[in-house]
Every structure is written in C-alpha cells, then in structure tokens.
Amino acid sequence: MIAPILSLTLLGLALGTLLGMAARFLKVEQNPLQDEIEGLLPGSQCGQCGYPGCTAAAAAVAAGEAAVTLCPPGGRALVEELAAKLGVSVDLAGIQDQGPRVAHIHERLCSGCTKCMKRCPTDAILGGPKMIHAVFADACTGCGKCHEVCPQECIDMRPPPVALPNWHWPKPLLAA
Amino acid sequence: MKLFKIRGGVHPEDRKALAGRQPIEAIPLPQLLHIPLQQHVGAAANPAVRRGQRVCKGDLIAERQGAVSAPVHASTSGRVVGIGRYPANHPSGLSVATITLQPDGEDRWSEALEGAADPFALAPEEIAARVAAAGVVGMGGATFPAAIKLNLRHKYRLHTLVINGSECEPYLTCDDRLMREQPVEVLDGVRIMAHALGIEHIIVAIEDNKPEAQAAMASAAAEFAAVRIARLPNRYPMGSEKHLVLALTGRETPARGLTADIGVVVHNPATAFAVHQALRLGRPLVERVVTVTGEAVARPGNLRVPLGTPVAHLLTHRGGLHEEPARLIAGGPMMGQPIPSRRVPIIKGTNGVLALTNQEIHRREPLPCIRCGSCVAACPCGLMPLEIAARTRSADLAGAVRLGLMDCIGCGSCAYVCPAHLPLTQYFNYAKGEMAARGRARHKQIETKRLAEQRSARLEAAKRAKREALARRKRETATAEVPE
Numbered sequence: 001m002i003a004p005i006l007s008l009t010l011l012g013l014a015l016g017t018l019l020g021m022a023a024r025f026l027k028v029e030q031n032p033l034q035d036e037i038e039g040l041l042p043g044s045q046c047g048q049c050g051y052p053g054c055t056a057a058a059a060a061v062a063a064g065e066a067a068v069t070l071c072p073p074g075g076r077a078l079v080e081e082l083a084a085k086l087g088v089s090v091d092l093a094g095i096q097d098q099g100p101r102v103a104h105i106h107e108r109l110c111s112g113c114t115k116c117m118k119r120c121p122t123d124a125i126l127g128g129p130k131m132i133h134a135v136f137a138d139a140c141t142g143c144g145k146c147h148e149v150c151p152q153e154c155i156d157m158r159p160p161p162v163a164l165p166n167w168h169w170p171k172p173l174l175a176a
Numbered sequence: 177m178k179l180f181k182i183r184g185g186v187h188p189e190d191r192k193a194l195a196g197r198q199p200i201e202a203i204p205l206p207q208l209l210h211i212p213l214q215q216h217v218g219a220a221a222n223p224a225v226r227r228g229q230r231v232c233k234g235d236l237i238a239e240r241q242g243a244v245s246a247p248v249h250a251s252t253s254g255r256v257v258g259i260g261r262y263p264a265n266h267p268s269g270l271s272v273a274t275i276t277l278q279p280d281g282e283d284r285w286s287e288a289l290e291g292a293a294d295p296f297a298l299a300p301e302e303i304a305a306r307v308a309a310a311g312v313v314g315m316g317g318a319t320f321p322a323a324i325k326l327n328l329r330h331k332y333r334l335h336t337l338v339i340n341g342s343e344c345e346p347y348l349t350c351d352d353r354l355m356r357e358q359p360v361e362v363l364d365g366v367r368i369m370a371h372a373l374g375i376e377h378i379i380v381a382i383e384d385n386k387p388e389a390q391a392a393m394a395s396a397a398a399e400f401a402a403v404r405i406a407r408l409p410n411r412y413p414m415g416s417e418k419h420l421v422l423a424l425t426g427r428e429t430p431a432r433g434l435t436a437d438i439g440v441v442v443h444n445p446a447t448a449f450a451v452h453q454a455l456r457l458g459r460p461l462v463e464r465v466v467t468v469t470g471e472a473v474a475r476p477g478n479l480r481v482p483l484g485t486p487v488a489h490l491l492t493h494r495g496g497l498h499e500e501p502a503r504l505i506a507g508g509p510m511m512g513q514p515i516p517s518r519r520v521p522i523i524k525g526t527n528g529v530l531a532l533t534n535q536e537i538h539r540r541e542p543l544p545c546i547r548c549g550s551c552v553a554a555c556p557c558g559l560m561p562l563e564i565a566a567r568t569r570s571a572d573l574a575g576a577v578r579l580g581l582m583d584c585i586g587c588g589s590c591a592y593v594c595p596a597h598l599p600l601t602q603y604f605n606y607a608k609g610e611m612a613a614r615g616r617a618r619h620k621q622i623e624t625k626r627l628a629e630q631r632s633a634r635l636e637a638a639k640r641a642k643r644e645a646l647a648r649r650k651r652e653t654a655t656a657e658v659p660e
Contacts, residue, residue: 043625074621077614080574100617122627141624164214166616167268168609171568172602 033085034062040081041071044121046143048072061086073141075100101142101157103135109154116146116155137161177379177406180426182419184556185411186589188346188510190385195469196349198477200357203493209251209277209484210262211237215523216313217320218244220273229256232286234460237275240308246321246524247311249460250277251482253284265487265506265523269516277484289458295368300329303372303455310454311461311524316340316351316415316444317507319525322451325441326372332436337375338424339366341382341389341445342408344415345508348528350465351445353478355382355389359396362445365452367400373441379424380445381406383414412510413587417442419556431583446527466522468494472501472531481522487529488518501531502539509536510588543596551590551600557583561590561600568607573614576607584608 038058049070051057060066061082068082068090083090103125105116112130124140127133137160147155160166214220221238231237231250238248255278262274292298292306308323328334339362343351355362363380370378380397382390384407397403406424408414418429420442427438435442446464453459462483469476474495481490487504491497505512506526515529522529551561559580567575584604591600 042621042628044628073624075617077617078621121631122624123631124627138620139623139627141620162268162270164264164266164268164270164272166613167266167270168613169267169602169605171606172599 031059031062034058036085037061037082040074040078040085042073042078042141044073044141044143046073046121046141046145048143073100073143100160101144102137102140102160103142103144103146104156104158105133105135106154106156107132107134109152111152113151115149115151119145119149121145177404177424179406179408179423182411182414182423182556183558184554184589185413185419186554186592187410188412188592190346190410191469192347192349192352192385194347194471195467195476195478196352198353198475200350200353200465200478200480203479203481203485203490205252205279205281205283205482206485206489207278208257208486209254209279209482210486210519210521211248211251211275211277211484212262212264212521212523213238213248213273213275214264215248215319215483215525216246216311217318218242218246221245221248223259223273223275225256225259225275227256227259230254230280231256231277232284234286234289234462236460237277240311240321244321244324246313247309247460248275249311249462251462251484252277252279253282254279263517263520265515265520265526267513267516274521285459289460291456291458295455296371298455300326300372300374303368306458307372307451307454310450310459312447312450312454313461313524314444315446315450315464315524315527317511317525317527319523322443322447325443326369328436328441329374332434333439334373334375334436334441335439336377336379336425336441337366337370337373338417338420338435338440338442339378339380339445339448340415340417340420340442341380341386341393342415342420343386344383344410344412345510345512345528346412347469347530348467348508349469350467350478350527352386352389353467354449354465355386355445356392358449359389359392361452362449363393363396363400363403364456365448365450366403366443366445368451368455369443369448370402375441376402378403379406380404381408381420381424383408383410385410412589413556413585416556416585416587418585461524464522464524464526466490466526467528468531469528470501470531471533471536472497472499474498483523484521486519486521487515490522490529491518491531497531499533502534502537503530503532505530505532510592511586540597542598545596545598548595550593550595554589554593556587556589557585559584561604562598564607565598565600565603568603573607573610577611581607581611 038054041054041058043054045053049057051060069079071078110132114129117125117127122139122141124136125133144157147157219242222241224239225237232253233250235250236247237250240247257278258276261271264272304323304326312322313319341351341355380393390407394405417435421435421440422428429435430437450461463480465478466481467478468490477494504515506515507528545562555561564576564579564581588601
C-alpha cells in the first residue's frame with residue numbers, strides 16, 4: 001500500500017520540479033515575432049498608428065489585428081520590410097505615400113512655452129523658456145505631437161525641404 | 177603598350193572638330209560672378225567673408241567643413257555683394273548657398289599666395305594639404321576632393337597613377353586642348369601627384385582621336401622614364417575609370433570598390449594642371465577650361481573661365497546662338513545634365529556647355545521593348561539594362577538591385593543603341609536616386625530609435641534623481657528632528 005503511494009508522490013514531485021524548471025528556463029515572454037517587429041518600428045512612440053506606442057503596435061501587427069501599413073513615419077520602406085517579415089503581399093503601388101513631414105515653427109508666433117519641446121519624442125526641438133523654439137528637421141519624425149500641444153498654433157507640418165543632396169530624378173513617364 | 181579589351185561600349189560620332197581646332201581663349205569678366213559653396217562632392221563650404229568685403233583673386237571666401245569637402249576661393253578681385261541663395265548648375269534647378277562677387281576689373285592676384293620652390297622636396301602630407309587648401313577637386317566631372325585621393329597610400333598598396341586623358345565623351349575638347357597647349361605644366365602636376373602618392377609608374381592614357389595631344393604629352397614626357405603614354409582606341413566609355421584601368425592593366429576593379437583596391441589611382445589632366453598651379457604658384461582653383469560647343473553655338477570654342485561665370489556670358493562671348501537650342505547641357509552629350517537656366521554659373525566640374533539642335537539630339541518617341549538585346553551587348557558593365565529597366569518600371573527596385581543596378585555607371589551606352597528609344601538611363605538614375613532616398617530613410621529610422629531611447633533614458637534618470645533628492649531631504653529632516 002505504501003509503495004505505490006510513495007512512488008506516485010515521488011514521481012509527481014520530480015515531474016513537477018522538472019516542469020517548474022522548464023517553465024523558468026524555457027520561458028517565452030511573448031510572441032517572438034512581436035520583438036522582431038518592434039525592432040523594425042521607429043520606436044518614437046508617436047502614436048500616429050492609433051496604438052499607445054510601438055510595443056502595442058508591434059503586438060497588434062504580430063497578432064494580425066493591424067495592417068502592415070500602419071506606421072506613417074516608417075513610410076513605404078517599412079511597409080516593404082514588414083510585409084517581407086510577415087510573408088504578406090501588399091500592393092505597394094496602391095499605397096498613398098504622402099511622404100515624410102517635418103514640423104516647422106513660425107518664429108513670429110512662438111511664445112517660448114516649451115510645451116512642444118517637452119512632448120517631442122526624439123528631442124528634435126531646441127528651445128528654452130521664453131525663447132524662440134526651432135526644429136531640427138533631420139531628427140523630426142513628423143509625428144505631430146508638438147502640433148497638437150502648441151497653444152499658439154504656430155507649428156506647421158510641412159514636407160521636408162528639398163535640397164541638392166536629397167533631390168533625385170523622377171521616374172520617367174512612358175506612354176508605351 | 178599592350179592594351180586589354182573592355183566589353184561593350186559604343187562608337188558615337190565624336191564631333192570634336194567643332195571646338196577642337198580653337199585654342200583656349202580667356203574670357204572677359206562678367207558683371208557678377210555667382211560662386212556656389214557646393215561645387216564638390218561632400219559637405220558645402222562655409223562662408224569666410226562678409227558682405228561688402230573686398231577680396232583679391234585667390235582669396236579664401238569659404239572654408240571647407242567636414243572630412244569630405246573643399247574650400248572655395250575668389251575667382252577675381254572685387255567686392256562681395258551678396259551671400260545668399262542662387263540657382264545651382266544642377267538639373268533640379270534648386271538654389272544653393274552662393275557668394276556673389278562684383279569684379280573690380282583689375283583681376284589682381286592676392287599677394288599672400290606663394291608656391292613651393294621645390295614641390296618634390298615636400299612631404300607627401302604637405303602636398304596633399306596644399307592641394308586641399310587650394311580647393312582642387314576631380315575636374316573630369318566627378319568633383320571628388322583631389323586631396324583625399326592623394327592620401328590613399330596609407331590604406332592601399334598603390335603602384336600606378338593613371339592620367340585619364342581619354343575624353344571619350346563626344347564634343348568635349350577641353351582636356352585635349354589643355355594637353356596640347358600646356359603639356360609641360362600638366363605633366364609637372366602629374367609628377368607632383370605621383371610623388372605625393374609614392375608611385376613610380378605613370379600612364380597617361382589618351383584616345384587615338386587626339387593625336388596632337390598624344391604627341392605633345394609624349395614629347396613632354398620624353399625625359400621621364402617613369403611616364404608612359406598609352407594610345408587608347410576610340411570607344412565610349414573608355415574614360416570610365418574602372419574600364420580605363422581594365423584596358424590598361426587587364427585587372428578588373430571589384431564591384432562597388434575603388435581602383436585603389438587594385439593599386440591604381442586615376443586623375444584627370446585638368447586636375448593635374450590645377451595641382452601644378454597650386455604647388456608651383458600657390459594659386460587655388462579659381463578657373464577652368466570649358467568647351468562651348470554644339471551646332472546651335474555661333475562660334476564653338478574652348479574658354480578659360482573664372483568659376484562663377486554665368487553660362488549665358490560664355491554663349492554671348494562665342495557669338496551667341498544661331499537658333500534656340502533643343503537642349504542645353506552641362507558636360508558631354510552622353511552623361512551631361514541639362515542646364516535649368518542660362519543664369520547658372522560655371523562650377524569646378526563643368527567641362528562643357530553644349531547647345532544642341534533638334535537634329536543633334538535626335539529625339540524620338542519611345543516604343544515598346546522588343547527584347548532585342550542590343551543594350552546587353554552595349555553595356556560595358558555586363559548588365560542587362562532591359563531587365564533592370566523593366567523591374568524599375570514595375571516598382572520592383574529590389575529586383576533591379578539584384579540584377580546589378582548599383583554596378584551601372586550611368587554611361588548611357590544602352591540608351592544610345594536602343595532601337596525602341598527607351599529612356600533606360602533615366603530609369604536607372606531614378607532607381608539609384610530612389611535607393612539612396614530609402615537608404616537615408618532607413619538611416620533616419622535608426623537615428624530616431626537612438627534619439628527616442630536616449631530621451632527615455634534621460635527622463636528616467638531625471639525621475640530617479642528627483643526621487644533620491646526627496647528621500648535625502650526626508651532623511652535630513654528626520655535626523656534634524658531627532659536631537660530635540
């Protein structure tokens with residue numbers, strides 16, 4: 001009578017410990033795909049996609065709830081990368097790539113309240129209390145958070161300025 | 177000298193007789209010189225003068241900034257009347273930072289300029305430093321700062337300096353005339369460059385359609401055993417540096433590598449001349465030889481032009497235009513770029529101004545590709561232009577890159593032979609530009625991530641510091657209360 005009870009108890013204890021150890025050492029935090037997708041996203045937590053941040057957006061994409069075209073700052077390049085990663089096909093020609101935008105501060109209206117500076121996720125705004133603020137166009141992701149908070153409404157979202165280094169020939173038009 | 181075969185290429189009518197017979201001629205100064213601060217590959221120069229300031233010819237007006245950059249000097253003596261933006265000599269027609277100079281008519285050189293008594297006694301670094309300070313860039317059109325190419329000997333094992341006098345572009349004769357009229361000066365510059373590079377062997381390569389230049393350079397080089405003159409067959413694009421090196425040495429430059437990878441450095445004769453001027457006379461690069469030609473030009477010729485002279489001034493000086501040109505091009509007809517307006521200035525890389533008539537440009541409407549393969553036979557890089565263009569057209573840039581888009585040198589041989597008149601080069605230019613734009617976007621994404629991480633780390637640190645300060649204050653008030 002005692003032998004079966006003892007052996008079953010031991011078996012249970014041993015297997016339980018094994019399972020517990022396995023759960024600890026072979027733990028999968030979350031969908032590994034989510035991490036990879038998060039790595040591709042810009043990580044500026046701008047919220048333009050409608051999710052609270054890049055982590056939540058990555059989770060939604062990994063779960064198939066959101067489209068690969070969700071991230072405006074990532075642009076077409078990101079769509080291509082995400083589509084390749086998830087193995088979905090997207091009709092790139094159909095995507096409206098309105099192009100990147102950057103914030104522009106109208107200096108005559110800026111009161112130097114520092115609100116935009118505090119909100120900027122990439123520290124792309126330079127300024128101080130009661131001083132005119134300015135945007136580093138190279139660091140701006142065009143998330144528009146500053147645009148929302150500006151009490152003076154002196155921030156514009158514009159296409160980035162075209163200069164010689166970022167100009168290139170357009171695609172030739174061909175009737176045939 | 178034994179030559180090796182290069183693949184593909186075309187034989188366009190060379191049309192060099194139009195301007196080739198005219199000796200290099202000086203040009204009267206224009207009313208205003210518009211000197212752009214970006215005439216080279218790399219970062220734009222930074223203005224070093226104020227408005228209203230008087231400058232002498234050769235004075236520094238903008239300093240280089242960054243590792244890859246070149247300074248800009250005053251092309252004549254006069255007064256700085258403006259520092260602002262002016263349309264660039266660039267197909268986009270965009271404006272760039274430009275210094276506007278009003279000549280005083282004296283054309284007086286700065287007295288501070290002094291050449292080296294014996295450049296061959298100088299250390300290689302010193303030569304490169306002087307070339308950099310003189311603002312010399314590759315004058316074949318690439319405009320890469322020449323001093324950087326003179327400093328390659330630390331990184332690569334170099335054995336040959338090639339002077340690219342092939343001038344394979346039709347119409348252009350500026351290098352031809354320079355080598356014919358000033359072979360001793362050009363050769364002196366070449367030898368100074370070889371000394372700076374620590375190179376023994378020099379090959380001056382000149383195409384067979386320039387027998388006078390070959391003879392002039394050969395007689396100038398007669399007393400130097402290290403210098404050989406290579407007579408190249410006429411073929412476009414013989415002047416592409418990788419193809420030139422292949423033809424001369426039989427060795428192919430690795431894809432997307434430099435000719436320095438196989439121990440060869442290539443320079444243009446006009447660059448050599450500029451190096452001679454910089455070292456012997458201390459004169460910076462403030463003028464260059466420009467071929468003004470094309471059937472629409474009344475009197476084609478070769479002009480020595482101060483940098484910043486408007487294109488319109490050159491055309492007027494050569495008797496104006498017979499007729500309204502169908503195309504106005506900076507550079508050669510194969511790889512040149514359209515000039516957006518006649519107001520734009522001549523810059524360091526402008527080797528020609530072409531005013532071409534309708535008969536010359538031979539424009540036809542594109543027809544469907546019949547996959548005849550003429551472009552494949554003509555491509556000097558061994559690519560399949562028709563396939564790359566088809567992929568570009570259907571927005572499959574990754575496919576275009578897989579087929580070797582990045583190895584295309586943009587020579588235009590494929591478009592030249594295409595019986596369907598497809599804008600092949602235009603497709604490749606677009607695709608390369610788009611790939612570069614994507615590269616920039618990717619770079620920006622990485623930078624954004626870094627900035628966002630730095631910001632959150634900073635906020636976290638500030639929060640922690642606040643918490644600790646609060647805890648400390650609490651402790652202090654607590655200990656202060658205890659003794660009572």
